[in-house]
Amino acid sequence: MSKKRWFRLYIERWRDGTFGLTPNEIAAYITLLCELYDHDGILIRADLDLLARRCGMRPTSFRKAFETLTRRGKLTLDGDVITSKAVSEEIESRERLDGKSAENRQKLAEKRNTINEIKQRLPTDTESRIQNKDSSFLQPAGHSPAIQNFIKRREIARRRSV
Known part of the structure; x- marks a missing residue:
């Protein structure tokens, strides 16, 4: 059957x-x-x-x-x-389609596994901020490079004084 x-x-x-x-x-x-x-x-x-x-x-x-x-x-x-x-x-055609579908499902599963492995190896956003001690996430976006440099120098000075 x-x-x-x-x-x-x-x-x-x-x-x-x-x-x-x-x-x-x-x-x-x-x-x-x-x-x-x-x-x-x-x-x-x-x-x-x-x-x-x-x-x-x-x-x-x-x-x-x-x-x-x-x-x-x-x-x-x-x-x-x-x-x-x-x-x-029709049975031959169906078997070819099933074979292609199985291949595509296998490739998709491999891609998902690869992505999940990469995600597990990457630190979370919070962890990376703590590790880098970077407060740039507090900086408002859209500042000119001069203001960004000023904020960066001020942050470096604050770290030295602590």
């Missing part, structure tokens, strides 16, 4: 692909697609009578619908194995 319990349904492709099919053929087709997706794209030892019951159809009606679907290339019957090219392609 597949881990994925869903599949993408492109409305326009479905509408165009089922144009001209009878309601029985459409019912058989969607049920068989669901079965194929549920079994990773391959139905081995397919029992047509069981599939007919699954579709809620009489075996003769199901066989007629199934023959139409295989004749139109929607499904392939090889011995007792049923496959679908569209289902196989």
Whole structure:
């Protein structure tokens, strides 16, 4: 059984692909697609009578619908194995997307870990002020360089006198 319990349904492709099919053929087709997706794209030892019951159809009606679907290339019957090219392609596409998503999640986790490690190594703002004994955080922003130099010299003088 597949881990994925869903599949993408492109409305326009479905509408165009089922144009001209009878309601029985459409019912058989969607049920068989669901079965194929549920079994990773391959139905081995397919029992047509069981599939007919699954579709809620009489075996003769199901066989007629199934023959139409295989004749139109929607499904392939090889011995007792049923496959679908569209289902196989979609499963491959989904696996590629899952692989890319997993890679992206891994890269994002690595970046977050790196950032967290850097943050842990950096002192907090308060710690750095205490370590540097810098009172520049008390200085109002926007002073000219001359005033900033004056404040700095005054702070140095204050430290010496203490």
